[in-house]
Amino acid sequence: MNIIFYIASLVALVATVMVVTRKNAIHALLYLVVSLLAVSVIFFISGAPFVAALEVIVYAGAIMVLFVFAIMMLNLGKDSTQKESRLMNFGAWIIPALLCLILLCELIYVFFSYDAGYRNVRVIEAAEVSDSLFGGYVLAVELTGMLLMAGIVGAYHIGKEKKREYHRYLQLNEEEHE
Amino acid sequence: MNEIWVHILIIVCVLLGTVTIAAGLIYVERKMLAVWQQRLGPNRVGPFGILQVVADMIKIFFKEDWIPSFVDKKVFIIAPTIIMLSILMSFSIVPFAPGWVVADMNVGLLFFLAMSSLGAYTIILAGWASNNKYSLLGGVRGAAQMISYEVFMGLSLMGVVLQAGSFNLTEIVNAQKGMWFVIPQFVGFVIFLIAGVAETHRLPFDLPEAESELVAGYHSEYSGMKFGMFFVGEYLGITLVSSLITVLFFGGWLGPSFLPPIIWFLVKMFAFILFFILLRATLPRPRYDQLMSYGWKLLLPLALLNVLVTGAIVLSTN
Numbered sequence: 279m280n281i282i283f284y285i286a287s288l289v290a291l292v293a294t295v296m297v298v299t300r301k302n303a304i305h306a307l308l309y310l311v312v313s314l315l316a317v318s319v320i321f322f323i324s325g326a327p328f329v330a331a332l333e334v335i336v337y338a339g340a341i342m343v344l345f346v347f348a349i350m351m352l353n354l355g356k357d358s359t360q361k362e363s364r365l366m367n368f369g370a371w372i373i374p375a376l377l378c379l380i381l382l383c384e385l386i387y388v389f390f391s392y393d394a395g396y397r398n399v400r401v402i403e404a405a406e407v408s409d410s411l412f413g414g415y416v417l418a419v420e421l422t423g424m425l426l427m428a429g430i431v432g433a434y435h436i437g438k439e440k441k442r443e444y445h446r447y448l449q450l451n452e453e454e455h456e
Numbered sequence: 457m458n459e460i461w462v463h464i465l466i467i468v469c470v471l472l473g474t475v476t477i478a479a480g481l482i483y484v485e486r487k488m489l490a491v492w493q494q495r496l497g498p499n500r501v502g503p504f505g506i507l508q509v510v511a512d513m514i515k516i517f518f519k520e521d522w523i524p525s526f527v528d529k530k531v532f533i534i535a536p537t538i539i540m541l542s543i544l545m546s547f548s549i550v551p552f553a554p555g556w557v558v559a560d561m562n563v564g565l566l567f568f569l570a571m572s573s574l575g576a577y578t579i580i581l582a583g584w585a586s587n588n589k590y591s592l593l594g595g596v597r598g599a600a601q602m603i604s605y606e607v608f609m610g611l612s613l614m615g616v617v618l619q620a621g622s623f624n625l626t627e628i629v630n631a632q633k634g635m636w637f638v639i640p641q642f643v644g645f646v647i648f649l650i651a652g653v654a655e656t657h658r659l660p661f662d663l664p665e666a667e668s669e670l671v672a673g674y675h676s677e678y679s680g681m682k683f684g685m686f687f688v689g690e691y692l693g694i695t696l697v698s699s700l701i702t703v704l705f706f707g708g709w710l711g712p713s714f715l716p717p718i719i720w721f722l723v724k725m726f727a728f729i730l731f732f733i734l735l736r737a738t739l740p741r742p743r744y745d746q747l748m749s750y751g752w753k754l755l756l757p758l759a760l761l762n763v764l765v766t767g768a769i770v771l772s773t774n
Contacts, residue, residue, distance in 0.1 A: 302528075304528075304531065304581075304584060305530075305531070308531070308534075308581075311577070327561070327562060327563045328563055328566070330563075331563045331566035331567060331569075331570050332566070334570035334573070334574065335566065335569050335570045335573055335610075338570075338573070338574060339569075339570060339573025339574055339576070339606070340573060340603065340606070343573070343576050343577065343580065343599060343602075343603055344603070346577070346580050346581075346584075346599070347580065347596070347599045347600070347603075350580065350583075350584045350592065350595065350596065350599075351596065401562075403562060404562070404563060404566075404623055
C-alpha cells in the first residue's frame with residue numbers, strides 16, 4: 279500500500295505544480311483534474327472508499343467539468359496566454375515560493391518525527407459515513423443544504439429574464455411615440 | 457498464485473469480450489435498422505454481410521490519421537482515449553456471473569457513476585480542441601447534457617441501493633433473488649434508461665453530434681482510428697448501460713437453471729442493446745431546450761420523489 283501511496287502523491291504533486299505553471303487555462307484545469315484523481319487514490323488506500331468515489335464524482339466529474347465549460351464559453355485566445363506569461367516573472371513568484379519552502383520543511387520534519395504509516399488502516403464504509411453525517415453532524419448537513427438552496431434561488435433570480443410580451447402593433451406604436 | 461492467474465484470465469476475458477461485442481454491434485445495428493426499416497442492410501461481405509465489421513475495422517485502421525494544423529494537438533489526441541478508458545474501467549465492477557467480476561468493490565455503483573462523469577470530458581475536450589465552431593457547439597451541448605442527466609442518473613439508482621442496502625453490485629444481484637427490482641423500482645428503471653441513452657448520447661439524444669445541423673458535432677475533425685475510438689466507445693457505452701440495467705433491475709445472472717448464469721446475463725443484456733437500436737430506428741431528435749426542460753423539470757423531481765417514497769417504505773418495513 280505504501281508504494282501506491284508514494285506514486286499517487288508524486289502524481290498529485292507534479293500535477294499540482296503543472297496547474298500553477300501552465301499558461302493555457304484548459305491545460306491547467308486538466309492537470310487539476312489529474313491531481314484530484316490522484317488525491318482520490320490516496321483517499322481510497324487510506325480506508326475511505328466512499329470519500330474517494332465522491333471526490334471523483336463531485337470534484338473531478340462535476341465541478342471541473344463546469345470550470346472547463348465556462349472557460350470554453352469564454353473562448354480565451356492567444357492574448358490571454360501571453361498575458362499569463364507576463365504574470366510569471368521572477369518577482370511575482372519568489373516570495374510565495376520561499377513561504378512554501380518553509381511550509382515544506384515543517385511538513386518534512388513532522389513526517390519524520392511522527393511515523394503513523396499505513397499499518398492499521400480501518401476501511402470506513404458508506405453506511406458508517408452516512409451514520410455520522412445524519413447522526414452527529416446532522417446540523418452541519420442541514421445548514422449546508424440551506425446554503426446551497428439559497429445559492430440556487432439566487433442564481434435563478436439573477437438568471438431569470440423578464441417576460442416581455444411582443445406584439446407587432448403595440449411595438450410599432452411605442453416606436454412611433456419615441 | 458493460481459488465484460492471480462484466474463483473476464488475470466477474467467480481466468482479459470472481460471476486456472476482449474466487451475470490445476468484441478462493441479465492435480460486433482456495428483454490424484448488428486446496421487442489420488437491425490435495415491430489418492426495422494424494411495431494407496436489406498449490409499449483405500456484400502461474407503455470408504449475410506457478417507464480415508462487414510472486419511471490412512470496417514480494416515478501413516478505419518488504414519485510413520490516414522490526420523491532425524489538422526489549427527487544433528490543440530495534445531488535448532486533441534487525449535480526448536478520444538478518455539471515453540474508451542472510462543467505459544472499460546466501468547466494466548470492472550459489472551458481475552457477469554457469480555465470481556465473474558474484476559473488482560468486487562464495496563462502492564461499485566459509485567465507481568460507475570464516477571467513471572461516467574469523467575466520460576463527459578471526452579466530448580468537451582474533443583469539441584474544444586478541434587478549434588472549429590461546429591465542434592465547439594457540439595462540445596457545449598454535450599457538456600450541458602451530460603452534467604444535467606448525470607444528476608438524476610445517480611438519483612434514480614438510489615432506490616435500488618436503498619432496497620438492496622449496498623453499493624456492491626454482486627450484493628444487489630443477490631438481493632433480487634425473490635423479485636427483480638424492475639417491479640418495485642419501475643420509476644427508477646425508466647429514469648435510468650432515459651438517462652443512460654442521454655449519457656451515451658445515442659439517438660434520440662444525440663444532440664452533441666446532430667449530423668443534420670453540426671456536420672458531426674464534437675468529432676467533426678477526427679479521422680482514422682481516433683474517430684474509430686469515438687465510434688467503438690459509443691457502442692461500448694451501450695453495452696455498459698445495457699449490462700448495468702440487467703444487473704440493477706433485471707436480476708443479473710439470475711434465471712431458471714436450464715441455462716448457465718452467464719448465458720442469462722448475455723440474453724438480458726442483448727435484449728436491452730436491441731432496445732437501444734430500436735429507439736434509434738423509431739424516435740426523432742428533440743430540440744435542445746426540450747431536452748433540457750424535460751430533464752430538469754420532469755425527470756429530476758420524479759427521481760427525487762422516487763427516492764423519498766422508497767426511503768419511507770424501507771424505513772417503515774424495517
